Amino acid sequence: MTMEKETIIQRLKEKGLSITSPRLAIIDVLVEQGHLHPGASFIYHEARKKHKSLSLSTTYATINEFNRHGIVKALEFDGKENRCEVNLDDHINLICNRCGKIIDYHPLLSVDRTDVAKATGFVITGNRTEYYGYCQDCSRDRDSASPSGKQHNHHS
Amino acid sequence: MTMEKETIIQRLKEKGLSITSPRLAIIDVLVEQGHLHPGASFIYHEARKKHKSLSLSTTYATINEFNRHGIVKALEFDGKENRCEVNLDDHINLICNRCGKIIDYHPLLSVDRTDVAKATGFVITGNRTEYYGYCQDCSRDRDSASPSGKQHNHHS
DNA sequence: AACGCAATCAGGAATGGTTCCGAATTAATG
DNA sequence: CATTAATTCGGAACCATTCCTGATTGCGTT
Numbered sequence: 001m002t003m004e005k006e007t008i009i010q011r012l013k014e015k016g017l018s019i020t021s022p023r024l025a026i027i028d029v030l031v032e033q034g035h036l037h038p039g040a041s042f043i044y045h046e047a048r049k050k051h052k053s054l055s056l057s058t059t060y061a062t063i064n065e066f067n068r069h070g071i072v073k074a075l076e077f078d079g080k081e082n083r084c085e086v087n088l089d090d091h092i093n094l095i096c097n098r099c100g101k102i103i104d105y106h107p108l109l110s111v112d113r114t115d116v117a118k119a120t121g122f123v124i125t126g127n128r129t130e131y132y133g134y135c136q137d138c139s140r141d142r143d144s145a146s147p148s149g150k151q152h153n154h155h156s
Numbered sequence: 157m158t159m160e161k162e163t164i165i166q167r168l169k170e171k172g173l174s175i176t177s178p179r180l181a182i183i184d185v186l187v188e189q190g191h192l193h194p195g196a197s198f199i200y201h202e203a204r205k206k207h208k209s210l211s212l213s214t215t216y217a218t219i220n221e222f223n224r225h226g227i228v229k230a231l232e233f234d235g236k237e238n239r240c241e242v243n244l245d246d247h248i249n250l251i252c253n254r255c256g257k258i259i260d261y262h263p264l265l266s267v268d269r270t271d272v273a274k275a276t277g278f279v280i281t282g283n284r285t286e287y288y289g290y291c292q293d294c295s296r297d298r299d300s301a302s303p304s305g306k307q308h309n310h311h312s
Numbered sequence: 313a314a315c316g317c318a319a320t321c322a323g324g325a326a327t328g329g330t331t332c333c334g335a336a337t338t339a340a341t342g
Numbered sequence: 343c344a345t346t347a348a349t350t351c352g353g354a355a356c357c358a359t360t361c362c363t364g365a366t367t368g369c370g371t372t
Binding site: 077079094103107108119120122123127129130131133136 | 233234235250252259261263264267272277278279280281282283284285286288289291292295
Binding site: 174175176177195196197212213216217220235236237238 | 357358359360361367368369370
């Protein structure tokens with residue numbers, strides 16, 4: 001589940017980070033759930049509605065700070081915009097090759113991390129699991145007019 | 157297991173792609189396994205030893221072509237260089253936060269893809285699974301002076 | 313051997329998301 | 343409130359990758 005606004009503010013205080021108006025505006029965007037996997041530009045434009053002077057660099061700085069403190073989790077892509085994972089529960093992201101939609105899927109079983117450590121000596125601190133393919137909407141009419149197009153991610 | 161040189165050449169022929177000297181040089185780099193997860197610049201510099209006039213744009217074009225035809229699989233990163241997955245068996249990449257090493261791990265059990273399709277209607281065509289953490293070398297002396305590597309990935 | 317088309321080259325410019333910089337502003341503290 | 347450090351801002355810089363252009367090479371086929 002997504003964190004509460006109060007929880008996030010609490011966490012910032014604990015870490016000695018200031019509660020500023022730009023940050024509050026960004027937090028609102030994150031918790032309001034207009035987008036489960038917002039990118040920097042989405043956050044920037046939305047947060048600007050509340051804090052009109054917000055700059056893009058501050059948006060990036062804030063996202064990085066939040067990522068560093070486990071408030072969001074950065075999903076990195078090349079070519080495409082990076083995304084923020086707002087729901088931090090363990091899950092798999094299903095990413096549509098066609099429309100770019102990202103769907104959260106909570107599987108029943110998962111690879112046991114202690115097995116990995118036992119087998120390889122590798123200590124896991126984080127993970128990233130993504131399945132690519134076609135979402136229900138896109139697989140319904142896979143080869144209609146506009147083929148694999150621009151991979152643009154308009155919605156979560 | 158990594159594909160054989162012959163297998164790759166065979167596949168190129170099937171797809172109607174020409175067998176050229178630059179491509180053979182690049183294939184050699186891939187199958188010679190000096191690097192299990194080489195980036196474009198590594199491939200470029202290595203392949204140049206065999207085909208001296210190779211250009212960087214051709215290197216990128218070739219990698220993209222190979223990726224498109226399933227001969228390698230592109231691992232996309234942001235900020236860092238992208239990497240080529242040469243071993244296409246289903247596995248998890250263990251990526252060290254410190255030295256950047258990438259270790260292939262073949263788990264015993266995996267999430268069943270048909271379950272995913274059944275539960276979400278999402279048709280899976282590919283996947284990406286990465287665990288981040290500390291490799292054996294780096295977790296041994298996690299907080300010693302020098303982070304043995306510049307976070308750059310010199311070896312697989 | 314010769315043709316046609318794909319691939320290569322150069323290499324510089326463009327791209328675009330992200331980061332970096334210096335200066336101005338603001339939050340937290342006592 | 344005065345101080346100090348953190349934060350913010352705008353714009354410039356970054357950088358791996360892509361995209362040119364047009365000339366040349368050389369693979370695969372006839």
